[in-house]
Amino acid sequence: IxxxxxxxxxxxxxxxxxxxxxxxxxxxxxxxxxxxxxxxxxxxxxxxxxxxxxxxxxxxxxxxxxxxxxxxxxxxxxxxxxxxxxxxxxxxxxxxxxGQTHVKRYLEPLTKLIQDGKIDPGFLITDRSTNLADGPDLYKKFRDKKDGCVKVVFNLS
Missing domain, CATH: 3.40.50.720 (NAD(P)-binding Rossmann-like Domain)
Incomplete structure (x- = not known):
């Protein structure tokens, strides 16, 4: 619906x-x-x-x-x-x-499933950046639900 x-x-x-x-x-x-x-x-x-x-x-x-x-x-x-x-x-x-989701209860088993390749949460990542300066704009995009933004990941290696 x-x-x-x-x-x-x-x-x-x-x-x-x-x-x-x-x-x-x-x-x-x-x-x-x-x-x-x-x-x-x-x-x-x-x-x-x-x-x-x-x-x-x-x-x-x-x-x-x-x-x-x-x-x-x-x-x-x-x-x-x-x-x-x-x-x-x-x-x-x-x-x-x-009640909020019990993160502590589920974090370890979910992490293991990801590491074992049994589940792939990658589809949740809609935006990526290697520059922290993009943070404010990407946060606004996430907050305002623009362009289907669900999850932003910064890779600062």
Whole structure:
């Protein structure tokens, strides 16, 4: 489902025959960008006026989309207070699970898989540089999600 092309909530209702998914995952957190159609588009228009830490686009979509008694999982990063519609969370009887990804737990086994050639994370690297002076421009490109920038790697050897 592409947010800019269709009403996400309507599409989810269609796919789930009006029920909504059993569980939803917010992996973007405060970096979510607004927009879209329907009520979510209206909420996003208001939230665009707020700071990034006050714009829980993905979280609001999840609360609205998930079926009653569903699960919301939030490994996405948030900093500071985040206004969400707790009335809907309570009325729908939702369960919310939170916590950042356990990097220490997974770093060693993932590193071994990479070293053994079993997985290749190279597709995540979209931009490279050998010059630290490129840093500010590349950070802005990453921050603004320009030209499909996902991960920047500096090789300063």
């Amino acid at each position: 592409k947010l800019s092309d269709e009403d996400v909530l309507e599409r989810i209702k269609e796919i789930t025959h009006g029920e909504g998914p059993d569980a939803v995952i917010d992996c973007v957190g405060m970096e979510a960008s607004g927009g879209g159609h329907g009520i979510i588009g209206a909420i996003a228009a208001v939230q665009e006026k707020l700071t990034s830490m006050q714009r829980p686009y993905a979280l609001e979509q999840m609360i609205t989309a998930v079926r009653s008694c569903g699960i919301i999982s939030v490994p996405g990063v948030y900093a500071g207070p985040v206004p969400i519609n707790m009335a809907t969370v309570v009325q729908k009887g939702l369960t919310m699970k939170t």
